[in-house]
Amino acid sequence: MDKFYQSLMQAPIGMVVLRGRELVIEMVNDTYLTIVDRAREEVANRPLMDVLPELQGQRFPELLRAVWETGNTQRESEALTYVDSHDGRRKYYLDFEYTPLRELNGTVSGIMVTVNDVTVKVEAREKIQAAEQRLRLAIEATNLGTFDWDLENQEFYSSPRLVEIFGFPADDAVSHQQLIEALHPDDLHIREKAVSTSFTTGGLSYEARIIWPDKSVHWIRVRGKIVHDDDRKPLRMYGTAVDITQQKTFTQELEKKVQERTAELKESNHALQKSNEELAQFAFVASHDLQEPLRKIQTFATRIQATEDALTDRGKDYFRRMQQASMQMQQLIADVLSYSRMNAAGQHVEALDLGMLLANVQEQLSERMEAVGATIEMAALPVVKVIPYQFEQLLTNILANALKYIKPDVPPRIVITAGTADGQAIGPLAGDGVYYRIAIADNGIGFDPQYSERIFQVFQRLHGRNEYEGTGIGLAICKKIMDNHHGFITATGEPGQGATFFLYLPA
Incomplete structure (x- = not known):
């Protein structure tokens, strides 16, 4: 008897014996105490409803009374139950059975309660069902048709949407063979090759034409995945199909x-x-x-x-x-x-020291510099990849401008510096790269800032020919040269305050 009692106490199913109309707890095992989160001394010889008052308002007290009064067993699966534990109210799903205990004369004197906690199983199933529902909604939103091909038994399931994609009413019972026969004869080999390959790679992928019952031609894209057993034997293929006729038509028109x-x-x-x-x-x-x-x-x-x-x-x-x-x-x-003639096509590019190139330009302009008493201050300049004669022409034009547009009785002074700049700081066309930044500043007559872009246009002059000689093409040539080098040229100035030209070359 002790062994039997011990087995009841350690049974994986919760068990409790209730006696009398008050349903006093006579015996309770450890599993039941775990479910209700109570200590043995809290429940022994006490009425069930005093121990678990939270059951009031739930259906269990009514079922227990029905067993007591009718002597009929009550059972239920996955019943939703709320129990107050030490850390708050918990939700359970329980399989239970209420069995009457009788005296020798057949009268009911107690009830045997057996409870199995199936919460984990039910919640797992609900999560799976929710995931399946989300997947269904996602598939419906993408207009995908789905299929399940049992390769062992050669049974084929197609969703209603798949049947519609092949031109049949959604509720028609369409066989796998009918779907295959709907493929355009010239595209049958595409499917056969894709299916054959899928048994090796595990994945199915192809695009093909299908012919609807009304003889119209449509395009579909099919994707699938094969499930293997432990011996790598193909068991099933799951997949999707989508109508890509509109996309194909657009692509063909675009081509x-x-x-x-x-x-x-x-x-x-x-x-x-x-x-x-x-x-x-x-x-x-x-x-x-x-x-x-x-x-x-x-x-x-x-x-x-x-x-x-x-x-x-x-x-x-x-x-x-x-x-x-x-x-x-x-x-x-x-x-x-x-x-x-200033184009980049077929021109030789080489790495040159800008300092040496400027020294050559300075030598060419030496007579003019001496005539006006000009000085040039030059910082360390980088080595850059340029078309030599074009960049020499660019520097010549800019320095010649600085020696032309001078203020009376003020010796011209030209300052040349170098650094780097991010493309984003230059402008949207420069991108994200890094550029060398060469600044050529003078102390000449300057110009109104509103003309900072106009001066790089062909035949644009800010002064009459009687004031300053020239054709209005020199700075346009400079801009074209910078375009040839995938660079940029800008200028700033103020009347009477001189001008500064900025050259940006890819680093």
Whole structure:
């Protein structure tokens, strides 16, 4: 008897014996005490409802009374129960049975309660069901059709959406073979190859055309995954299918437009190439046939002035103006030619010390610097990758400007410094890279800040020809050279306060 009692006390199922109409606890095992979170001395020989008052309002007291009064067993599975524990109210799911205990004369004298805590099992199942519901909603939202292919028994399940994708009513019973037969004959080999490969790789993936019952052609994309047993034998294939007809149609239309646009661009490039060839021919004419008459005008004007004594002062002035106009036109032709030839295609790039390059430019401008008493202060400059003759032309143009636009009676002073700058600080077109930053500042007449972009445009002059010589192309050439080097040029200035040019070159 002791062994039997001990077994009851240690049983994995909660057990309690209730006696009398008051349902006094006569015997209770350890599992039941764990479920209700009570100590043995708290429950022994006390009415159940005094020990567990939280059961009032729940259905269990009513069921117990029904067992007592009718003598019929009451049982239930996964009953939701709330029990007050030492750390608050807990929710349980319990399988229970209330069995009447009878005297020899058949009257009910007690109730045997057995309780099995199945909370973990129920909550796990609810989580799985919730996950399945979320998955269903996600699949419905993406318009995916799903399938489950039992490879062992060759049984195939398709979702209603999959049936619709193949052009059938959702509630039709469509067999696997019917779905295969819906594939376009020219695309059957695509599926066969994909399925064959999936048995090796474990994954199914292909796109193919299908023919609906109404003979219209549609595109589908199929994805699948094979489940193997421990011996790597394929057991099942789970997968999805989606209608990509609209996407395919858009892609095909886009490809067609790209091809048409490519053909148009090819034609435009051909026309542009022809135009460039014509411009090159014009440049040749400009550099030879146009400049030769200008040289003759200047030569004969000079001879007439030197040999003809009968010229009046007015006639001499006319000849002087004629010479100046021809010289300006000659310079304009030279500058236009220089601008048109400043391209990056086929140009040799090499790493050069900017300090040495500036020294060469300074030597070329030495006579002009001496004439105006100019000085140049130069900090240490970096080694950069440039097209040598183009960058020399750029530096020459900027320094020549600084020696041209000077203030009266103020010796020109040019300061050249270098550093680095982040692309984001330069502008949106510069990107995220790092750039060398070369600043060339002068103390000349400066310019109004509103013209900081205009000065880099072709033929843009801020002063008349009578004030300062030039054609208005020099800074436009500088900008084109910086474009050729994937860099940037900017300028700042104030009237009477000088100007600063900033050169940004990729580091």
